Amino acid sequence: MLSLPTMNQENELEPEETSEELFERRVIKTDKGQEPYRIDKFLMNRIEGATRNKIQQALEAGLITVNGKTVKPNHKVKAFEEIVIYSTEHPDTTDVVPEPMEINIVYEDEAVIVIDKPAGMVVHPGSGNYTGTLLNGIAYYLKEQMPDLDEKVLPRYGLVHRIDKNTSGLLLMAKTAQAAAYLSKQFFDHTIQRKYIALVWGDFEQDEGTIVAHVGRNQRFRKLFESYPEGEHGKEAVTHYRVLERFNYVTLVECVLETGRTHQIRVHMKHIGHTLFADSTYGGDKILKGTIFSKYKQFVDNCLEICHRQALHAFTLGFKHPVTGKDMFFTSPLASDMEQVIDKWRRYVKGK
Template identity: 65%
Template structure:
């Protein structure tokens, strides 16, 4: 099974779909309008796009929003949040069911099923979450102009075969605010994963850059020395041990593509049935007789990496209220967890 949306080189190497540019104005800089200054500094930038970014508070000077006529001066710290993913001008609205768990005038939260790609890309021109959202918005909110709301408000994404929660915006300023929350690591994201092996420590933190593999471009890998990729931090906690596999909770501090999958592989605990990173074979335990048959049955029950985006929390961009959502673990993954739980209890009773 391939995840083409994750392998498209045009997409950013992170779950968040924005990047941040930061610069400090040099000494001796003559006062110059911020839009003109940024046109000189950002490749391919147009005055119209920069002015839109300023209006949507995606450009900050000394950590504060500014007006289009602001003039930069020596010592100013300028931060620009910019989209790092392809635009959605050719998206075809499709009537595909969506599990919307929350909605108001500004945003909505979706519980994405296993097998659904988030954004069209190479090999997945349609049938994606964004195609479904496009239909939903055009049907229910015809006043929303998609040209002013890139990707129909998509701020972040999760893998095709990972299930769980995503937040989407209905307004540009809401989208901008959420993007900044993701980038500043203030969004609460908690995943549940079934991984191979036992942990010596009940909890820990993995810090290793994540980026594309230098040889196999369809894969991502860790770079502990930080010589490639981007910084990535995953906090994990053991929830339940089943002898040969372990149920863990992962809290993301950053959101790189395949981050949990790659980080867990890097410490010898690939996700159960993760065919990209070695979890689709027996990693712990014997390869013979009834145990192998048991594992194969588990693979058949959950034919994808056992990873679920269970919790999502953020500050509402308009009301300022703390929002929190929780998604039940899907049946395929919960069935395998229960199967391992019973197997573990049986083995412990034997001993």
């Protein structure tokens, strides 16, 4: 069985200027008795083998945040602070521990696997999630099928795209290096067909539209992403949307991606004033539209109790098969939490 290598703690602090992506590697929470102490000295005592120079370089490069904000080396660590250390090393470079788990495979052949992922399941190992991820389960599944599988290669290269932990729906994986290269090119060329269903706050003036705005990491809060309509930061991103059903204060929309940036639908929708319902990361878990009546507040709270995550579902997935060249197309029924909440809004509007 594979085992995770010991994390090279010094490399956690190695900035790489050629990479825009940052990956969370370690979280340190100070306790109530923490005395004010310079962060560079504090981390020297907490990270074995780390030098003060490396820590200061990482701080200047924005690889270390305190309560979500970048800080200078002279920042004084205090009680009840959360320090997050990021790395430019992709989590896919970490070996995967095979684990038996239930995976909803909707299609599989010698080249590809199509999976219907539940909300709440992390796709790949990373800081705080080295086990229990989809890749841990796929590694076990593939090893059962192919005992001689080179686990240092699979399933890492088979992950040709990702969906967020709290997004449900369809995910595509390759089973061979050739299939991975073929599918990756389709993603690069934007020929993959993907539709998402989202419940968002607010009503739309138009029945359909297109959002064009770069998506990049928020320059102060490193866990967040943001839309940059002038294109001065981030990467090009295009989302087409179409209204499916209106519920006065929230709207059910279909989103078609041309590009696949991290949190793209979530930040694009927020950018045009329609934050995803129940998306706590971007403020959608509060009442953003509606009345001040207590009954309405109770209704929304009941909906949020049912759906604890952003109301986003990867509904369809279409691609050209890497071996046969055949057009493949799959759909995934809405997750039950979204289905229940949509039905509640539908009945609420009819009641009014």
